[in-house]
Amino acid sequence: xxxxxxxxxxxxxxxxxxxxxxxxxxxxxxxxxxxxxxxxxxxxxxxxxxxxxxxxxxxxxxxxxxxxxxxxxxxxxxxxxxxxxxxxxxxxxxxxxxxxxxxxxxxxxxxxxxxxxxxxxxxxxxxxxxxxxxxxxxxxxxxxxxxxxxxxxxxxxxxxxxxxxxxxxxxxxxxxxxxxxxxxxxxxxxxxxxxxxxxxxxxxxxxxxxxxxxxxxxxxxxxxxxxxxxxxxxxxxxxxxxxxxxxxxxxxxxxxxxxxxx
Amino acid sequence: xxxxxxxxxxxxxxxxxxxxxxxxxxxxxxxxxxxxxxxxxxxxxxxxxxxxxxxxxxxxxxxxxxxxxxxxxxxxxxxxxxxxxxxxxxxxxxxxxxxxxxxxxxxxxxxxxxxxxxxxxxxxxxxxxxxxxxxxxxxxxxxxxxxxxxxxxxxxxxxxxxxxxxxxxxxxxxxxxxxxxxxxxxxxxxxxxxxxxxxxxxxxxxxxxxxxxxxxxxxxxxxxxxxxxxxxxxxxxxxxxxxxxxxxxxxxxxxxxxxxxxxxxxxxxxxxxxxxxxxxxxxxxxxxxxxxxxxxxxxxxxxxxxxxxxxxxxxxxxxxxxxxxxxxxxxxxxxxxxxxxxxxxxxxxxxxxxxxxxxxxxxxxxxxxxxxxxxxxxxxxxxxxxxxxxxxxxxxxxxxxxxxxxxxxxxxxxxxxxxxxxxxxxxxxxxxxxxxxxxxxxxxxxxxxxxxxxxxxxxxxxxxxxxxxxxxxxxxxxxxxxxxxxxxxxxxxxxxxxxxxxxxxxxxxxxxxxxxxxxxxxxxxxxxxxxxxxxxxxxxxxxxxxxxxxxxxxxxxxxxxxxxxxxxxxxxxxxxxxxxxxxxxxxxxx
Numbered sequence: 001x002x003x004x005x006x007x008x009x010x011x012x013x014x015x016x017x018x019x020x021x022x023x024x025x026x027x028x029x030x031x032x033x034x035x036x037x038x039x040x041x042x043x044x045x046x047x048x049x050x051x052x053x054x055x056x057x058x059x060x061x062x063x064x065x066x067x068x069x070x071x072x073x074x075x076x077x078x079x080x081x082x083x084x085x086x087x088x089x090x091x092x093x094x095x096x097x098x099x100x101x102x103x104x105x106x107x108x109x110x111x112x113x114x115x116x117x118x119x120x121x122x123x124x125x126x127x128x129x130x131x132x133x134x135x136x137x138x139x140x141x142x143x144x145x146x147x148x149x150x151x152x153x154x155x156x157x158x159x160x161x162x163x164x165x166x167x168x169x170x171x172x173x174x175x176x177x178x179x180x181x182x183x184x185x186x187x188x189x190x191x192x193x194x195x196x197x198x199x200x201x202x203x204x205x206x207x208x209x210x211x212x213x214x215x216x217x218x219x220x221x222x223x224x225x226x227x228x229x230x231x232x233x234x235x236x237x238x239x240x241x242x243x244x245x246x247x248x249x250x251x252x253x254x255x256x257x258x259x260x261x262x
Numbered sequence: 263x264x265x266x267x268x269x270x271x272x273x274x275x276x277x278x279x280x281x282x283x284x285x286x287x288x289x290x291x292x293x294x295x296x297x298x299x300x301x302x303x304x305x306x307x308x309x310x311x312x313x314x315x316x317x318x319x320x321x322x323x324x325x326x327x328x329x330x331x332x333x334x335x336x337x338x339x340x341x342x343x344x345x346x347x348x349x350x351x352x353x354x355x356x357x358x359x360x361x362x363x364x365x366x367x368x369x370x371x372x373x374x375x376x377x378x379x380x381x382x383x384x385x386x387x388x389x390x391x392x393x394x395x396x397x398x399x400x401x402x403x404x405x406x407x408x409x410x411x412x413x414x415x416x417x418x419x420x421x422x423x424x425x426x427x428x429x430x431x432x433x434x435x436x437x438x439x440x441x442x443x444x445x446x447x448x449x450x451x452x453x454x455x456x457x458x459x460x461x462x463x464x465x466x467x468x469x470x471x472x473x474x475x476x477x478x479x480x481x482x483x484x485x486x487x488x489x490x491x492x493x494x495x496x497x498x499x500x501x502x503x504x505x506x507x508x509x510x511x512x513x514x515x516x517x518x519x520x521x522x523x524x525x526x527x528x529x530x531x532x533x534x535x536x537x538x539x540x541x542x543x544x545x546x547x548x549x550x551x552x553x554x555x556x557x558x559x560x561x562x563x564x565x566x567x568x569x570x571x572x573x574x575x576x577x578x579x580x581x582x583x584x585x586x587x588x589x590x591x592x593x594x595x596x597x598x599x600x601x602x603x604x605x606x607x608x609x610x611x612x613x614x615x616x617x618x619x620x621x622x623x624x625x626x627x628x629x630x631x632x633x634x635x636x637x638x639x640x641x642x643x644x645x646x647x648x649x650x651x652x653x654x655x656x657x658x659x660x661x662x663x664x665x666x667x668x669x670x671x672x673x674x675x676x677x678x679x680x681x682x683x684x685x686x687x688x689x690x691x692x693x694x695x696x697x698x699x700x701x702x703x704x705x706x707x708x709x710x711x712x713x714x715x716x717x718x719x720x721x722x723x724x725x726x727x728x729x730x731x732x733x734x735x736x737x738x739x740x741x742x743x744x745x746x747x748x749x750x751x752x753x754x755x756x757x758x759x760x761x762x763x764x765x766x767x768x769x770x771x772x773x774x775x776x777x778x779x780x781x782x783x784x785x786x787x788x789x790x791x792x793x794x795x796x797x798x799x800x801x802x803x804x805x806x807x808x809x810x811x812x813x814x815x816x817x818x819x820x821x822x823x824x825x826x827x828x829x830x831x832x833x834x835x836x837x838x839x840x841x842x843x844x845x846x847x848x849x850x851x852x
Contacts, residue, residue: 015269017286038304046306049315051788053323055584056540066389161388162378174586233584 055174060234062250068168069253072112072155075260080206080213086257088156094194097145100152109193110135116184116226120219129172133157137164170235185223188256201256203241214262224254316772320590321790324731326581326605329549332372332801334573336721337364338705338712343662344383346564350571354562363564369575371615372801375543382661384613392541394612397672398581400534401606403595403681406526413647414449414631415639421506425527427463428510429696433501442493444501445479449631450697451486459512466500513689517760521689528595528681530604536672540582548576581605586790598754599769601734606727607799609703614667617654618706621646624654624668629683629697633724641702642719665709681728688756691740691767700724721804731795735781736767
């Protein structure tokens, strides 16, 4: 090969050139390297097994109690300026006493829908969990139906391990290596089967919104914060309206107020 | 450098050599071998990949579906109002006249789930709904207790021995087909074959090794419990009737040291705490036994309040573990890879009906061979051998009377508890359960008088605490290997110096089942195994059962007979004592 030729010019001194002696060598245990490479390549190609198993997260105890308390307030009244216009009463949203007492289809097919997002910012959030609280659950109140005193359901829930437990447990991923979310932001809606529409709920009544009752910070008024503890498999819910978060759901109920559109 | 090449100038090559340019040719060559096509191309086979992941995974998420089955068998009386007002009354009309109300406790004293009651007895915490009556743990067999003291009696004969001594027997001399036999009636299945040898705890002429001649006494099933030696004319009283002793099985008399079985109590280690298991009622399944309910009329209750009574329930429950169980490097009691996990259920009895302690324990423990007659002396409160190690606690309440209520404390992860009485043989590499482990609970007679007169051995309920879930299966065959092939033998192999070979049983891979349908094939997903076990949890009463009845003056009387549970041919019995229990009267007053 001509390019490999080297020409030595004669000179007055002795010249020398070292020519390497040909040697052949190999990496030891090439097969193992190949096997490792193969394993890595296959993992890159078809992905790694993921753990989608769920755990049951329970409401963290407080003062040796475990109950999770919700109160849903519906609006009825001439204006949005008084908090007293929101009441824990299905009749405020249009159900009659008879419909509630006799579990009319329109009533029993209605439900509260709690959505858990990973962010309170609407443009960035993803809804990961939805909890449904049926109207068949809940506390009762005495009212008069025609001339008789009867007990009817009211939108106040004391959820626990037994009894009314639908909505008490949050079933979420056991491991954090697939989706790692330790903090959710919970919103609430009420599906009114009587009209087939969702009604949005706020964590404060609109009466508390200064000035324009329809202009408010969504991240402040629409959410409660839910902190997951993967180690203890519990969750706690906080009211983050003020600077200092306050735990709610236990001694202080989680309150949701119907939002009235303009 | 030895490999150097010296260039001699041309003018020096010989005298008067001319000076010319010189050139040396050398190649810059390299050898490259591409990987062979076989090495470069790997076929991704999903099934193989799945199987590789499955076999390599050591993560388990066990689930149990348990159906509690019990007979709420004993009536009693009580002065404590919250109990008195909530009995299932029997013969309420007579009770109304006598003001002594007799009845059964409600079903929820036996269930896994205790509902929210307004009975003024204990404050109800929903979180503890499933742990008022029973507590649940996962446990693993982790070691053998060879020196555990055991005791057996049938009220006539009795024997005390240590587990390592083997299986007890009683001698009965018999004649079969004209030949004299010495029959050894064992308290549990002997696991012997004709031709095998036994090592007896008693000796004749300094010999205690004898060959088994025949099995059984001609009655159905007796071959499992009775083995016979040929009576060749033994003299003296060694083999007299009613002599008791123990024996050990020897498979090969020429290798008696290695082929002799060892006997022990399998010890379990608790690996979870009381709240680590999630217990839930199954939504759409019940046991086939109906729930007995009846209406207690207000005029026939001591507090004049009507209510619905329920004697038993038919609920079924599921148990899942809160966290993953990693069995890597966990060995069982035979130092083999773990092949079975257990759901361990222990009575807690927080309401205080049971578990009045004596000598520091509320729950009694024993083995199936101890359950052979009503009120067997083994279970007497004064018999310390039947004491368990489960700690208890108490509280006192006053309502109608002042009573102290006892309950068993929760166990903790790391605690140990006894298990089955087992036999192991190095040659067969097999463990056999000789007699399952049982607990006994009995009513606290201070609180609920179920016995007509004070006794230290009241009737009660037996239950077997450990429910197994097989997660791997050892092979049906025995693998052998020579000493020079020690690299290929598993750590649990037994080396027989007599046979000069290793002996062990392989572990079947997950998903494989042999010709005998042995093996496990439970779901594998999320990189974890999901073993599942459905089983009964029997709470067995010394009990009463209906043997007949009659109607007199329009009132139905049911006749009951008391008896014990039956396990094996020498257990089980019946007593002639009867109790008359009437149905509630429904009359015009209602």
